[in-house]
Amino acid sequence: MIIIRLDRILADRKVKLSELANEIDITIANLSNLKTGKxxxxxxxxxxxxxxxxxxxxxxxxxxxEDEHN
Structure with a gap:
């Protein structure tokens, strides 16, 4: 299983999701979906x-x- 740890790295760097979205030119909605693993x-x-x-x-x-169910 793949886990996205974007929330952790944002917190470590003290960067808001909206700041990152603006910097890399991606919508907040798309970046939020990535952050939540959706x-x-x-x-x-x-x-x-x-x-x-x-x-x-x-x-x-x-x-x-590793997925525990397999």
């Missing part, structure tokens, strides 16, 4: 923009956890 995919260009804006690595945002 998306099925993320473009590499979006991931790249997030990592540049937050000075982080993709692994800081996306985490793989």
């Amino acid at each position: 998306v099925k995919a993320i473009r590499f260009s979006t991931l790249d923009a997030i990592c540049k804006a937050l000075d982080c690595q993709p692994a800081d945002i996306i985490e793989y956890v």
Whole structure:
């Protein structure tokens, strides 16, 4: 299972969702959906923009956890 940790990195960096959305030119709604894990995919260009804006690595945002049900 893939877990999105965007909320944690935003809190660590003291960056508001709206600030990040404006900086990377994405809607707050789309970024919120990503933050809450309601998306099925993320473009590499979006991931790249997030990592540049937050000075982080993709692994800081996306985490793989083995699904206990399988």
